[in-house]
Amino acid sequence: MEVGKNIKSYRQQFNLSQEGLAEKIYVTRQTISNWETEKSYPDVHSLVLLSHCFKVSLAQLIEGDxxxxxxxxxxxxxxxxxxxxxxxxxxxxxxxxxxxxxxxxxxxxxxxxxxxxxxxxxxxxxxxxxxxxxxxxxxxxxxxxxxxxxxxxxxxxxxxxxxxxxxxxxxxxxxxxxxxxxxxxxxxxxxxxxx
The missing domain is CATH 1.20.58 (Methane Monooxygenase Hydroxylase; Chain G, domain 1)
Known part of the structure; x- marks a missing residue:
C-alpha cells in the first residue's frame, strides 16, 4: 500500500525519526515501522493525526491506496x-x-x-x-x-x-x-x- 511509503517520505521531509513521529501521534516506534514496511495499516484516528502532523490532507496521505x-x-x-x-x-x-x-x-x-x-x-x-x-x-x-x-x-x-x-x-x-x-x-x- 502507498500509505507506508507516504508516511516514510513525509517523516523524512520533516526530519523526524520513527520514535519522534511515534511520540507526536501517540503510538510506539514499532507501530510506525510496521506502517512504513506495510506490515500493518494505520487506523482512521492515526491517519487524521498523521495528516495534521505532516500538514497534508487525508487524500494526499493515502494517495494511491x-x-x-x-x-x-x-x-x-x-x-x-x-x-x-x-x-x-x-x-x-x-x-x-x-x-x-x-x-x-x-x-x-x-x-x-x-x-x-x-x-x-x-x-x-x-x-x-x-x-x-x-x-x-x-x-x-x-x-x-x-x-x-x-x-x-x-x-x-x-x-x-x-x-x-x-x-x-x-x-x-x-x-x-x-x-x-x-x-x-x-x-x-x-x-x-x-x-
Missing part, C-alpha cells in the same frame, strides 16, 4: 456476482433435468426434489439482484461492462436507462420461453425413453 481499495472491492463484487450467477444457473439446470423424472417416479414426493432446488436457485438469484442494485445495473450492457470491471459513461448510462423499461421484460420473457421449451423437450424425451 484509495484507487487500489476501490478496485479490490470491485474485483471482489465481480467475483461474487460471477459465483452467485453460476450457482443460480446450476440450480436452474438441475431443476430442468430433474423435475420431470422426480414427479414421474415419485409422484407428489417429487416436491422433495423440486423445492430445495428452487429455493437454492431463488436464494442465489436474490444475491445477484442485491449486487445489481448496489451498482444500479439494469440492462444487459451495464451488467456486461460490470463483469469486465468497467463502467459506462454518463451518455451511455442514460441510453441504457432508456432501454430498461422494455429490455428487462424481454429478457425475462426470453428466459421463461427458453426454459419452457427445454423443459418440454426433456419431458418428451423422458416420456419416450423411460418405461
Amino acid at each position: 484509495l484507487d487500489k481499495m476501490k478496485k479490490i472491492v470491485k474485483k471482489e463484487d465481480i467475483d461474487l456476482m460471477d459465483c452467485y450467477t453460476k450457482k443460480m444457473m446450476w440450480a436452474m439446470l438441475a431443476l430442468l433435468f430433474t423435475v420431470f423424472p422426480a414427479f414421474y417416479y415419485l409422484d407428489w414426493w417429487g416436491m422433495l426434489v423440486y423445492l430445495p432446488l428452487a429455493a437454492f436457485g431463488i436464494y442465489y438469484a436474490h444475491k445477484v439482484e442485491k449486487i445489481k442494485d448496489n451498482y444500479d445495473l439494469k440492462t444487459y450492457r451495464q451488467i456486461l461492462a460490470f463483469s469486465q470491471g468497467k463502467t459506462l459513461d454518463d451518455l451511455e448510462t442514460r441510453i441504457e436507462k432508456a432501454k430498461y423499461p422494455y429490455q428487462k421484460p424481454l429478457i425475462v420473457l426470453g428466459f421463461i420461453l427458453a426454459f419452457a421449451v427445454l423443459a418440454s423437450l426433456l419431458a418428451l424425451i423422458y416420456v419416450r425413453f423411460l418405461p
Whole structure:
C-alpha cells in the first residue's frame, strides 16, 4: 500500500525519526515501522493525526491506496456476482433435468426434489439482484461492462436507462420461453425413453 511509503517520505521531509513521529501521534516506534514496511495499516484516528502532523490532507496521505481499495472491492463484487450467477444457473439446470423424472417416479414426493432446488436457485438469484442494485445495473450492457470491471459513461448510462423499461421484460420473457421449451423437450424425451 502507498500509505507506508507516504508516511516514510513525509517523516523524512520533516526530519523526524520513527520514535519522534511515534511520540507526536501517540503510538510506539514499532507501530510506525510496521506502517512504513506495510506490515500493518494505520487506523482512521492515526491517519487524521498523521495528516495534521505532516500538514497534508487525508487524500494526499493515502494517495494511491484509495484507487487500489476501490478496485479490490470491485474485483471482489465481480467475483461474487460471477459465483452467485453460476450457482443460480446450476440450480436452474438441475431443476430442468430433474423435475420431470422426480414427479414421474415419485409422484407428489417429487416436491422433495423440486423445492430445495428452487429455493437454492431463488436464494442465489436474490444475491445477484442485491449486487445489481448496489451498482444500479439494469440492462444487459451495464451488467456486461460490470463483469469486465468497467463502467459506462454518463451518455451511455442514460441510453441504457432508456432501454430498461422494455429490455428487462424481454429478457425475462426470453428466459421463461427458453426454459419452457427445454423443459418440454426433456419431458418428451423422458416420456419416450423411460418405461
